[in-house]
Amino acid sequence: MTTKKITGDHSRFRKIISGKLNERMSKFIKTGHILKMRPNGKGKMSIPLPQIDQYNFRHGKMDEGAARGPGKDGETIDKEYEPGYGPGGKAGDQDKEGILVDVEVEDVLQMMEQDLQLPRMKPKNSQTYENTEIKYIDISKTGPRSLIHRKRSIKQAIKRNIAQGTFGEKVLLPGFNSEIPIIKINKEDFYYRQWEEVKVPRANALIVFGRDGSGSMDDFKCNLVSDLSWWIDTWIRRDYKKTETLYLWHDTEAKEVSQHDFYHLRHGGGTKASSIVNLLKKLIEIKYSPKMWNIYFFYFGDGDNWSQEDNKSFFDVLKEMEDNINLFGMGQILADRYQGSLKSYVDSNINYFKVKDFARTVSIGGDKGDDDDDDGPFYEGDNSKLDEDMKKAIVKLLGNRSYEDTDTDLYYNNGAVL
Amino acid sequence: MKNDFTSTSIFDASPLLFGDCTIPGVPVPKEYEEVIPLVYKAAKDFGLDYYEPDIQWMAFDGISEIAAYGGFPQRYPHWRFGMAFEELSKGYEFGMHRIFEMVINTEPCVIYFLNSNTYTDNVTVLGHALGHSHFFKNNVFFKNTNTKMMNEFGNNRTRINKYISRWGEDRIESLIDDCHSIETLIDPTKAWHRKERKEPVISDVREYRFPRRISVPDGHEYMENWINPPEWLEDEHQKIKEQEIADYIGIVDMSEKDIMGYLRDNAPLKLWEQDILSLLYDEAMYFQPQRQTKMINEGFASYTDFNLMARLGMPKCSIWAYADHKSKVLGGPYSENPYKMGFEILLDIEDRWNKGKFGREYESCKNLRDKETWDKQLGLGREKVFEVCENYNDVTLIAEYFTPELCKKLEYFNWKKTPSNEHGVSAEYKIADRDFKKIKQNLIKRYLNGGLPFISLVDPNGRGKGILVLEHSWDGRTLNPKYSKETMRSIARIWKGPVAVLTKDKNENDLIYYCTPDQDTKELKRGEYQSL
Numbered sequence: 007m008t009t010k011k012i013t014g015d016h017s018r019f020r021k022i023i024s025g026k027l028n029e030r031m032s033k034f035i036k037t038g039h040i041l042k043m044r045p046n047g048k049g050k051m052s053i054p055l056p057q058i059d060q061y062n063f064r065h066g067k068m069d070e071g072a073a074r075g076p077g078k079d080g081e082t083i084d085k086e087y088e089p090g091y092g093p094g095g096k097a098g099d100q101d102k103e104g105i106l107v108d109v110e111v112e113d114v115l116q117m118m119e120q121d122l123q124l125p126r127m128k129p130k131n132s133q134t135y136e137n138t139e140i141k142y143i144d145i146s147k148t149g150p151r152s153l154i155h156r157k158r159s160i161k162q163a164i165k166r167n168i169a170q171g172t173f174g175e176k177v178l179l180p181g182f183n184s185e186i187p188i189i190k191i192n193k194e195d196f197y198y199r200q201w202e203e204v205k206v207p208r209a210n211a212l213i214v215f216g217r218d219g220s221g222s223m224d225d226f227k228c229n230l231v232s233d234l235s236w237w238i239d240t241w242i243r244r245d246y247k248k249t250e251t252l253y254l255w256h257d258t259e260a261k262e263v264s265q266h267d268f269y270h271l272r273h274g275g276g277t278k279a280s281s282i283v284n285l286l287k288k289l290i291e292i293k294y295s296p297k298m299w300n301i302y303f304f305y306f307g308d309g310d311n312w313s314q315e316d317n318k319s320f321f322d323v324l325k326e327m328e329d330n331i332n333l334f335g336m337g338q339i340l341a342d343r344y345q346g347s348l349k350s351y352v353d354s355n356i357n358y359f360k361v362k363d364f365a366r367t368v369s370i371g372g373d374k375g376d377d378d379d380d381d382g383p384f385y386e387g388d389n390s391k392l393d394e395d396m397k398k399a400i401v402k403l404l405g406n407r408s409y410e411d412t413d414t415d416l417y418y419n420n421g422a423v424l
Numbered sequence: 425m426k427n428d429f430t431s432t433s434i435f436d437a438s439p440l441l442f443g444d445c446t447i448p449g450v451p452v453p454k455e456y457e458e459v460i461p462l463v464y465k466a467a468k469d470f471g472l473d474y475y476e477p478d479i480q481w482m483a484f485d486g487i488s489e490i491a492a493y494g495g496f497p498q499r500y501p502h503w504r505f506g507m508a509f510e511e512l513s514k515g516y517e518f519g520m521h522r523i524f525e526m527v528i529n530t531e532p533c534v535i536y537f538l539n540s541n542t543y544t545d546n547v548t549v550l551g552h553a554l555g556h557s558h559f560f561k562n563n564v565f566f567k568n569t570n571t572k573m574m575n576e577f578g579n580n581r582t583r584i585n586k587y588i589s590r591w592g593e594d595r596i597e598s599l600i601d602d603c604h605s606i607e608t609l610i611d612p613t614k615a616w617h618r619k620e621r622k623e624p625v626i627s628d629v630r631e632y633r634f635p636r637r638i639s640v641p642d643g644h645e646y647m648e649n650w651i652n653p654p655e656w657l658e659d660e661h662q663k664i665k666e667q668e669i670a671d672y673i674g675i676v677d678m679s680e681k682d683i684m685g686y687l688r689d690n691a692p693l694k695l696w697e698q699d700i701l702s703l704l705y706d707e708a709m710y711f712q713p714q715r716q717t718k719m720i721n722e723g724f725a726s727y728t729d730f731n732l733m734a735r736l737g738m739p740k741c742s743i744w745a746y747a748d749h750k751s752k753v754l755g756g757p758y759s760e761n762p763y764k765m766g767f768e769i770l771l772d773i774e775d776r777w778n779k780g781k782f783g784r785e786y787e788s789c790k791n792l793r794d795k796e797t798w799d800k801q802l803g804l805g806r807e808k809v810f811e812v813c814e815n816y817n818d819v820t821l822i823a824e825y826f827t828p829e830l831c832k833k834l835e836y837f838n839w840k841k842t843p844s845n846e847h848g849v850s851a852e853y854k855i856a857d858r859d860f861k862k863i864k865q866n867l868i869k870r871y872l873n874g875g876l877p878f879i880s881l882v883d884p885n886g887r888g889k890g891i892l893v894l895e896h897s898w899d900g901r902t903l904n905p906k907y908s909k910e911t912m913r914s915i916a917r918i919w920k921g922p923v924a925v926l927t928k929d930k931n932e933n934d935l936i937y938y939c940t941p942d943q944d945t946k947e948l949k950r951g952e953y954q955s956l
Contacts, residue, residue, distance in 0.1 A: 011498065012489040012509050018597075019506030060504060060601075061910035062608045063877050066902040069841045070856065072866035074758040074834055077855050083839060084853040 026055055027109065028117075035121045035397075050108045115244060122401050127245040129209040129300050130332060137206050142199045149198025158197040163189055211246040212299040213239055214286060216254040217268060218307030220277045227339045230370065230396070231306045232269045234337060237400055242302055252289070258312070260285040278312045279305075279348055283323040296330035304335040304403065309347030309369075317351040328359055335403040338369040368402040370395045452481055453539075459547055459739060466732050467554045471810060474557035475533035475571070479550075487523055487538050488512040494711075495528040495536070496577045500584040502600050524753065525549035529714070531571040533557040544745035547738050548729050555728030559721050562814045565713040568615040573710050580703045587696050596700070603684075603701055605914035607708040608876050611682035612716060615709060633668075635660030679895065680881040683915075684708065690884065691919050701918070715874040719818045723766015726754070727774075727809065730767070758835070769821060772830050773812060774805035818871040826867065828860045836863045869899065877903060879925070887956060891938075892919050896927035903927050908937060909945035916941045924953065 030053060077083065118124060145155060167173040167189055176185035215235050217223070223231075243249045253268035254260055260281040263271060286303065290296060311317055324334060338349040349367050359365055370392075452460065460479070467474070482490070492509035493499040515521045524545060526536040535553040537546055560566050570576060588596045637652045680686055688701045714721070732738065733746045754764040776782055780800030789795050812821065840856040869875075878897040886893035892915065896903055908925065916923045916939045925937040936953045939945040948956075 010485075010489055012492055012505060015492075015501055015503055015506035016509050017506070018501070019503040019510060022503055058507065059907075060604045061907045061914065062605050063879050063896075063911050064904050064907050065875075065877055066904040068901060070866070071839055071870070072836055072863045073839055074760055074836050076758075076835060077837070079855055079857055081855045082852050083855060085850055 030055055031117055035118055051111055053109055125405050127242050138203045139206055140201045141204050142201050144200035144202050146198050146200040153199040155197040155199050159195050163191040163195040209246050210248040210299050211242055212250050212294050212301045213242055214252045214303045216282045216305040218277055219255045219257045219271055219273050222308050228269050230339055241404060254282050254285060256282040276312055277310055278316055280316050280319040283320055287323055287327055290330055301331045302333045303331050306337045309338045309349050311348045317348055321355055334365045336367045337399055366403050368399045370399050463550050466736055470731055472554055472558040474554050475531040475561055478532040478534050480536050481539055482536055483539055484516055487536055490536055491523055491526055495526050496574060498578040498581050500581045525553055527553040527556045529560040530574050544741045545749050547741050548733050548746055548749050551729035551732040552725045555725035559724050559813055564815055565717055565817050569710055569713060599700055602914035602917050603704045605911045606684050609683035609879055610708050612712050614682050633664050683881050686881055687918050717817045719762040719766040720816055720821050722763040723770045724813045726763050726767040727770045769825055770809050773825055774809050777808035778803055778805035819868055822867050826864055831860050831863055838862050891922045891924050894925045896925060898928040902930055912937055912939040912945050
C-alpha cells in the first residue's frame with residue numbers, strides 16, 4: 007500500500023492540536039465549564055479551539071474601504087455584533103474560535119478523573135452472581151476460515167518451509183518480470199482461534215434520577231439538573247457493563263416518566279417528597295432486585311417540601327432502603343433559604359445512616375441564601391461561580407478518591423469487572 | 425477458489441485492492457478522449473500559447489493532499505500542510521466547498537482533475553487551466569520563475585528531512601515556523617537581480633579612495649583650479665572619509681525591503697539554519713508573482729474558459745451546466761472575489777477596444793450620448809486583452825483600466841465604520857459615498873503588496889546597539905498588534921538580537937514595537953526608545 011506523504015504532516019498537526027486541546031480542556035475542567043458542554047452525538051464531544059495561525063505583518067481592522075452593491079449614501083450595510091467591542095477595544099486581539107475538535111468522552115472523563123479525583127464506582131460486596139462470557143483466548147487446529155490466526159499460521163508455515171528446505175524458493179508469478187521468493191502455505195499450517203467460557207462477577211447498575219416537579223423548578227434549574235445528571239450518568243456507566251436509567255418525578259404523587267418529561271414536565275401543585283422514595287421502594291421490590299442491581303439514587307429539588315413530617319417520612323423510608331441502595335445523592339438547587347428544607351433535615355440526621363458516606367447532599371448556589379431577598383436565580387450573568395459550584399457538586403455527589411480504600415483498585419486491576 | 429496464479433485478473437485490479445486512488449497516472453476516462461484534443465485545438469486557435477499540459481486524474485483524497493501542498497506532490501514536512509489538508513478534507517466531507525481545478529506554474533504544466541466533478545465542469549476546468557498556463561508562460565512577472573520548480577521542491581524535502589534526522593524535529597520545526605512569519609518580507613524585484621557572491625571580508629587591507637579629478641589637457645595647467653576647484657576636492661575628501669567611517673561601523677544608507685534576504689545573508693545563523701532559510705526564501709520568491717497577479721490571472725483564465733465554453737461551445741457540454749459552474753466560481757452579482765473582478769475588468773477592456781472607446785478622440789469627446797454609443801468597429805478587443813495579460817499585474821491593471829464608467833457600472837461605493845458608543849449602540853458599517861477617486865485608492869490599497877503592509881529595513885545597527893530597525897510606511901492603516909508582536913519575536917529569534925518596528929497608531933502618533941529574543945514585544949513611545 008502506498009503511504010501518503012501528507013500523513014506525517016497531518017499527524018504532526020493533530021499532535022499540536024491535541025497539545026493545545028489538553029491545555030484548553032484542563033482550563034475548561036478547572037472552571038467547571040466542561041460540565042455544561044455535553045457531547046453531541048455518540049461518544050464524542052466538540053471542544054472549540056482558537057485557530058492556529060501563522061503570524062506575519064498584516065493590517066489591523068480597517069475603518070474604511072471599498073465594496074460593491076446598491077444603496078444610498080449613509081445606508082447601513084452591516085453591523086458588528088461582537089460584545090464589548092468599543093472604540094478603545096483592541097482590534098483583532100481576541101482569539102478566533104476557529105476549529106471544533108472532536109474528543110472522545112473517555113478522554114474527557116480520564117482528565118476529569120485526574121482533576122476532580124473522582125473514584126471508580128464499586129459494586130456491593132455482597133453480590134456473588136456470576137455471568138458466563140465468551141472470550142477468544144484459546145487456539146485450535148480446526149475452525150472456520152474467519153477465525154484464522156494469521157500470525158501463528160504464517161509462523162507455522164515458515165517453520166515447515168525451513169524444515170522441508172523450501173524456504174525462500176523463487177517462483178515466477180504472472181504479473182512479475184522476474185522470479186520472487188515466496189512462502190507457500192499449506193492447509194495444515196492454519197491455526198484457528200477458539201473460544202472459552204469465562205465466569206465474571208455480574209455488575210449491573212441502575213441509576214435513578216428523581217426530581218421535584220413543582221412550578222418553582224424553571225427551565226434554568228432544569229438545565230442544571232440535566233447537565234448534572236448527564237455527567238453522573240456517564241461517570242457511573244463507565245464502570246458497569248450494563249446500566250439502566252430510571253427517571254422519577256413527583257409533585258404530591260410520584261410517577262415514572264420518560265427522559266424528556268423528566269426535564270420538561272412542570273406542575274404547579276404541592277410537593278411531597280416522600281412519595282418518590284415510596285415509589286422507588288415499590289419498584290425495587292417488584293422489578294429491580296438489589297441482589298442483581300447496584301442502585302444509585304440521585305434526587306434534585308429546590309428543597310421546598312410539604313411539611314416537616316413529610317421530610318421525616320422521606321428520611322425514614324430512605325433509611326429502610328439503605329441496604330439496597332449503593333449511594334444516595336441529593337442536590338438542592340438555587341434555594342436554601344427555607345428553614346425546614348429537605349436538605350437541612352437530611353443533613354441534621356445524616357449520622358443515623360449505618361454506612362458512612364452513604365448519603366451525600368449538596369446545594370448548588372444556595373448556601374448564602376438567607377441574606378439574599380431576591381427571588382431570582384443567584385447567577386445573573388456570573389457564570390464562573392455557577393461553573394465552580396457544578397464542579398463541586400459533582401465531586402461531592404460522586405465522592406472523592408480519598409474515601410476509597412486500596413482494595414478496590416486491586417479488584418479492578420484484576421479485570422473482574424469490565 | 426483456485427490457488428494457482430494463472431489468472432492475471434487480480435493484478436489488473438490491484439489499485440482498487442490497495443484501497444488507494446492517489447496513484448498518479450490513472451488513465452483519463454474514455455468519454456474525455458474525444459473532447460480533450462478539441463479543447464487544445466480551440467485554445468490554440470484562440471491564440472493561447474501554453475506550456476505542454478499534463479493531466480492528472482485524481483480522487484478526492486489525492487487532490488486534497490496535493491492542494492494542501494500548494495499543488496506540488498512533494499513539499500518539505502511541516503504541520504501547516506497537515507492543517508490545510510484537515511480543512512480541505514473536512515470541508516469536502518461536510519459539502520462546504522470543493523476543489524474544481526488546480527494548475528501549477530511548471531513545464532510541463534500539471535493540471536489536476538477531480539474525478540467526481542461532472543463532465544462540463546471538467547471541460548471548463550481544462551479551458552480555465554490552459555488560460556492559467558498561458559498567463560504563467562507569457563506574463564512578465566513570471567519571467568524569472570523556475571519552471572522546473574517541482575524538482576526543487578523535491579530536493580528541499582530531502583534536504584530538510586536530512587536536517588531533521590540530524591538536529592531533531594522540534595528544532596527544525598520552530599525554525600521553519602519563524603521563517604514562515606517572515607516569508608512575506610521579500611522584495612519581488614530581487615528576481616531580476618543578479619545573484620551576488622559574497623566575498624570574504626579582509627579587514628587589514630585598506631582601500632584608499634580619491635575624488636575623481638577631471639583630467640586637464642597638456643598646456644592648459646592654468647585651468648586646473650577652474651576645472652577641479654580645491655573646495656570641491658575638499659568636500660569630496662570629506663564625503664569619502666564619512667563613507668569609510670560608515671562602512672566601518674556598518675551603517676546602511678538605504679532602506680531595504682528584502683528583509684528575509686538580508687537576514688539570510690547577515691543574521692548570525694549556523695550553516696544548516698542558513699540553508700533552510702535560503703531554501704524557504706527561494707520558495708517564497710517562487711510564489712510571490714502569484715500573490716502579485718492573483719486577480720488578473722484568475723480573470724484571464726475565466727476569460728479564456730468563457731470564450732471556449734460560451735462563445736465557441738464544446739461538444740456534449742450544456743450551456744446551463746457551464747453557467748451553473750461559473751455562478752459557483754464567480755459568486756453573486758455583487759461578489760468581489762478575484763475571479764469576478766479580473767474577469768469584469770478584462771471584459772470591459774475587450775468591449776472598449778472592440779468599439780474603439782480609447783484614445784484622444786474619445787477622451788476629448790464632450791457629447792455624452794456620442795460617448796455612450798461610440799462604436800468604430802475596430803475589433804481589437806482580444807488582441808488588447810492578450811497584451812494586457814502579458815504586461816500587467818493586479819495593481820497596474822486597476823490603476824490603468826479601472827475607469828469611472830466601469831466603477832459606475834459595477835456599483836462600487838466607499839464604506840465607513842461608525843464606532844460603537846457606551847450606550848450599547850454597536851458599531852455599524854455605512855455607505856459613505858461613491859467618489860470614484862477614493863474607490864480607486866481603496867482598491868489599489870487592497871492589492872498593493874498583496875494587501876500587506878510595507879515594511880522595510882532602515883538600520884541594521886540601530887542606536888549602535890545592534891537593533892534591527894524596521895519601518896512601516898504608514899498610510900492610514902495600522903499594524904495588527906497581535907500578529908506584529910508575534911512576527912517580531914520570530915525575527916528576533918532569527919536575528920538573535922533586539923528588533924524594533926517604527927510605525928504609527930490610528931491618530932498618527934509615533935508607536936514603536938520593541939522586542940528582544942527572550943522577552944515579549946513591548947510598545948514604546950519615541951522618548952522611551954531614544955533612552956534605550
